[in-house]
Amino acid sequence: MKNKKIQIYTDMIRNVGLKATPQRISVLxxxxxxxxxxxxxxxxxxxxxxxxxxxxxxxxxxxxTFSEKGLILKLKDNHEVMRFDANTKFHVHIYNNEDNGICDFFDPELEVLLANYFKNKLPEEVLLNRMEVSIFA
Structure with missing residues (x-):
């Protein structure tokens, strides 16, 4: 199982055109x-x-490098500190002012709703690659 997970990270790194070094694998x-x-x-x-x-x-x-290649997301917290997220699939980030935390909220229905909305609203030449939604609480 352990080697299978390492292979998944190795493949993810290679699939974006990077060399899968031990350091990159361990960070991911x-x-x-x-x-x-x-x-x-x-x-x-x-x-x-x-x-x-x-x-x-x-x-x-x-x-x-991972951010540039789309392997991870870069986020700024409430104190303007750069934070990182390995989950690049659609989800909402909820920022908590009290503890400066960031948590994830998953709602596939929201993703479909937003994608359909933007499909009809964006200019034809604009292709939707990714959506990000943040909530500040």
């Missing part, structure tokens, strides 16, 4: 297992807790 694995939308520093701590050691610069470079 740990980020994918987190639901807290960590900052790079939070991710570095989580990587360290699991025995992966790399510099913060390496982590930032990997996160930036």
């Amino acid at each position: 694995k740990v980020l994918s297992e987190m639901s807290s939308h960590p900052s790079a520093d939070m991710l570095m701590d989580a990587l360290g807790d699991q025995g992966y050691v790399m510099s913060v610069g390496t982590i930032y470079n990997i996160l930036e």
Whole structure:
């Protein structure tokens, strides 16, 4: 099972044209297992807790590359700190002002509703690649 999961991350990285280095695989694995939308520093701590050691610069470079390739999402929290999400499928981000947390809300019906709405409203030359919805509470 463990090797099968690693292979999934390896394939994801290769499918966007990147070399699947051990560092990239470990960053994607740990980020994918987190639901807290960590900052790079939070991710570095989580990587360290699991025995992966790399510099913060390496982590930032990997996160930036993954974001550019569409493997992850970049979000800013309520304090303008960059946070990251490995779930790139449609979902709503709910930002909590009290604890600066970001949580996910999944509603496939909302995705269909919004996609249909925009299909009829956007100019013809605009192709909808991805939708993001954020709620601030």
